[in-house]
Amino acid sequence: MYKDASSTRRKRVIRTDSNLPPYKKIKFANKSFVVGDGVDRISHLPVEVRIHILSLLSLKEAARTSVLSFSWLNLWKHTPSLHFEADIESDVSWNELIDSAGPKYVKMVNRVVESHKSLAIKEFKINFPLDASYANSPITRWLEFAFSRHVQRLELHLDDPEFRNYDTCSCFPEQLLARSNMILDFQSLKELSFKNIVSFVGLESLKISAPSLTSLRVTSLKGVLLENVPMLVDVCVG
Amino acid sequence: MAAETGTPTTLTLKSNDDELFSVAESAAILSVTIRNMVEDGCAGGVIPLDNVDGKTLASVITYMNGISAIPADEEKKKSYRDKFLSDKDFETLADMVLAANYLNMSCLMDAVSAKIAQVMEKKSVGWVRRKFGIENDYTPEEEAAVKEEHKWTFEGVETDDDN
Known part of the structure; x- marks a missing residue:
């Protein structure tokens, strides 16, 4: 499983602070939090504890801890929660969104999905206005990843209500449906939320079997047939 | 705040520096590690907790008693946790997160980890x-x-x- 990089390496004492960007002078406003004797306790916490701490940061912040030192390198790749937030400037134009921000977001998710190590994913959340052209290849791959890692909470929000109104809608990836014979069998799924995914192309019915599902939020239930959802208590449509 | 009514079962916990603590079973079983010992019938005598020192265990027991005295009200439990952790320095938090991990107490583990994560944010x-x-x-x-x-x-x- 995870191998602590630092334990296999000779410790080197090379200060590289001079290569870092000039950070502002530090003020410790919260005195109670100052680490007294300068001993690095946090890096010596067990790997599972540090991964737990990282899972509570945003994905970007968790990943950035790789730069701290060897013992933090790629630790974030073991977190069980993947929440891909959209960093969209509020004044971005529609063209920028389609031509630049969208592809960048897709690239970021792809890169994470390709290198992520955690075998169990509790949370997989996509939040970005992606149109139908992305449905087949990237989104299919993401969903396959999420289901192969036994995702418990899946959120696929391809709208952006605060940002703008737009007419295009994404479709549930046909490829994924074709492969699964129209029956989606989600053993570990507890919560499912789809936004702006309305048309189930070419389908008369999509059967969802999810014995652990407790919460379902979808834009439309058209063509969705729920099978084997004994735990479902919370349904929200629209 | 052990209940005075009836005869609540009391457990004796021993820290790795040989301090002994009495704690109501109902509070102690917040720790899954301790609960498993109780369920397996291994909690008759003294329960040795080899990875927790006396100072940290005292603090964890304060938390166990405090949080178990609050009825099922997630808001109140959260504000108790916030208050409980508000005056802890990083050394103490590091000890607590290790203890919570060892004792398998997810609510304390989550709260302390969130507090540490908060320091790293932004x-x-x-x-x-x-x-x-x-x-x-x-x-x-x-x-x-x-x-x-x-x-x-x-x-x-x-x-x-x-x-």
Whole structure:
């Protein structure tokens, strides 16, 4: 499983602070939090504890801890929660969104999905206005990843209500449906939320079997047939 | 705040520096590790907790008693947790997170981890290194390579190192 990089390496004492960007002078406003004797306790916490701490940061912040030192390198790749937030400037134009921000977001998710190590994913959340052209290849791959890692909470929000109104809608990836014979069998799924995914192309019915599902939020239930959802208590449509 | 009514079962916990603590079973079983021992019938005598020192165990027991005295009200439990952790320094938090991990107490584990994560939020790499005393053991070339690989994590990030 995870191998602590630092334990296999000779410790080197090379200060590289001079290569870092000039950070502002530090003020410790919260005195109670100052680490007294300068001993690095946090890096010596067990790997599972540090991964737990990282899972509570945003994905970007968790990943950035790789730069701290060897013992933090790629630790974030073991977190069980993947929440891909959209960093969209509020004044971005529609063209920028389609031509630049969208592809960048897709690239970021792809890169994470390709290198992520955690075998169990509790949370997989996509939040970005992606149109139908992305449905087949990237989104299919993401969903396959999420289901192969036994995702418990899946959120696929391809709208952006605060940002703008737009007419295009994404479709549930046909490829994924074709492969699964129209029956989606989600053993570990507890919560499912789809936004702006309305048309189930070419389908008369999509059967969802999810014995652990407790919460379902979808834009439309058209063509969705729920099978084997004994735990479902919370349904929200629209 | 052990209940005075009836005869609540009391457990005796022993820290790794041989301090003994009495605690109501109903509070102690917040720890899954202890609960399993109770269920397996191994909790008759003294329960040795080899990975927790007396100071930390005293604090954990204060938390166990405090949180179990609150009825099922997530808001109140949360505000108790916030208050309980508000005056703890990092050394204590590090001890607590280790104890919570060992004792398998998810609510305490989550609360302490969140408190530690909060300190790292919106801070530059340099600030986090200095705050926690993390030694940068990369060569300049290695650090440049890691930064390049994680370039996306620096995009659109505003750090707030003053607080």
